[in-house]
Amino acid sequence: MPQSQLKHARDDSRSESVYVGRQPILDCCGAVVAYELLFRDSPDNHARVHDDVQATAHVVARTMGEIGVPAVLGNSPGFVNMSRELLFDDIVHLMHPERFVLELLETIEFDETLLERCAQLRRAGFRFALDDVTTLDDRLLAVLPYVDIVKVDLLGMDRARLPELARAVKRHGKKLLVEKVESVEEFQRAKRLGFEYFQGYFFARPQVLSVRRASPARSSLLRLLSVLASDPGMSELETELKRNPDIVVQLMRLANSGAFSRGRRIGSLREAIAAAGTRQLTSWTQLLLYAEGRNLPWRTDPLLQLVGTRARFMEQAARVLSDSNESFADAAYMTGIFSLVHIVLDMQPAEILDKLALxxxxRSAILDGEGALGALLGIAQAAERGDLNAIHAAREVQPGLDALTPAELAKLQVEAASWYTEHTVEQESGEG
Structure with a gap:
């Protein structure tokens, strides 16, 4: 039956909008190291799962066939829920062991036959995560030799027993992942207990993770943005860039990436500026402002991922609304980029937006949600949360947004994620 359900999932995904949920899994430094893939049948971020087998079949078919593994996962592995039935089905072998972690649902009943199947799949290279662990009992101890990662449900367990459970899992040489983390105190305590991986709504609030040291480079980036906004000449731009050697290095990497160099080596600053163009240079400088001082690779930084995909999403949504109005698309991109800049600089939003002279x-879109740009920002934020009601409310406030249907928004989210992944891969390959 699962094979027919997988075919059904593929058929359905051709005839309807395609949705796959994903929740980041972070390491102790706050870098994205994996995603849990979740079944979704609409932009509404709720799991309406009536059949575990079919839900996983949909996730696998959409990730591998319709959307594509690079767009969904980038270079990170994906955790996929597996029922007992699916573990014995050929669907497992459609997934590459290096790209997918098999997550054993809490409803599975373990017996010798199932444990032998897990051992067989591990020998084939698969990794297993045991989901929703809340107690240290004989069941857990019997399963530990067959899994690689233990996911502890923080909300579902007695917190006083957490140290004992963590010690037992570590003694068996297994990795610990804590899920449903909702505060900085829970995050810090889990780190002290030896948890390597973290998942939960706490991490959806990037400002909570953004304890950042003041950096002189940030003032340079802000000054460069101000110069770029004034439509500078080549000489003026060269002079400003030469004051910032680190930015010049980044610009040279950008200019020599496949997107701009077209196979020829760019060796001068003037050539690099001409190849990238002021618009791309502005976009790059904006993202550098977020990246500066965080010491995380671009593809693993959840804040960069959020702002990069949000800005691209808003830019493309603006083009859906008015495909010939490039200034509106540019303004939408800028709104997305600067909607989180106060987090990076640890300043009040109004204060930093005044410094940037936007x-x-x-400015009014970010501070007050006003106008078409404010409505677009509200839709972007709602789409990130999967809040369908908020999307409808934003469209009612601005009737001109009717073209942004839930299906269109889902498509734009996929395109934005794919665009961000492609550009961060180029950035990191340039650093190599």
Whole structure:
């Protein structure tokens, strides 16, 4: 039956909008190291799962066939829920062991036959995560030799027993992942107990993770952005860039990436500026402002991932609304980029936006949610949360947003994630 359900999942995904949920899994430094893939049948971020087998079949078919593994996962592995039935089905062998971690549902009943199957799949290279662990009992101890990662449900267990459970898992040489983390105190305590991986709504609030040291480079980036906004000449731009050697290094990497160099080596600053163009240079400088001082690779930084995909999403949504209005698309991109800049600089939003001297519509969109840009920002934030009601409310406030249907928004989210992944891979290969 699972094979027919997988075919059904593929058929359905061709005839309807395609959705796959993903929740980041972070390491103790706050870097994204994996995603849990979740069944979703709409932009509404709720799991309406009536059949575990079919839900996983949909996730696998959509990730591998319709959307594509690179767009969904980038270079990170994906955790996929597995029922007992699916573990014995050929669907397992459609997934590459290096890209997928098999997550054993808490409802599975373990017996010798199942444990032997797990051992067989581990010999084939698969890794297993045991989901929703809340107690240290004989069942857990019997299964530990067959899994690689133990996911502890923080909300579902007695917190006083957490140290004992963590010690027992570590003694068996297994990795610990804590899920449903909702505060910085829970995060810090789990780190002290030896947890390597973290998952939960706490990490969806990047400002909580953004204890950042002041950096002189940030003032340079802000000054460069101000120069770029004034439509500078080549000489003026060269002079400003030469004051910032680190930015010049980044620009040379950008200019020599496949997107701009077209196979030829760019060796001068002037050539690099001409190849990238002021618009791309502005976008790059904006993202550098987020990256500066965080010491995380671009593809693993959850804040960069959020702002990069949000800005691209808003830019493309603006083009859906008015495909010939490039200034509106540019303003939408800028609104997305600067909607989180106060987090990076640890300043009040109004204070930093005044320093940047942004156009009034962008400023009012970020601070007050006003105008078409404010409505677009609200839709972007709602789409990130999967809040369908908020999307409908934003469209009612701005009737001109009717073209942004849930199906169109889901498509734009996939495109934005794919675009960000492609550009961060180029950035990191340039650093190599």
């Amino acid at each position: 156009a009034a519509p962008i």
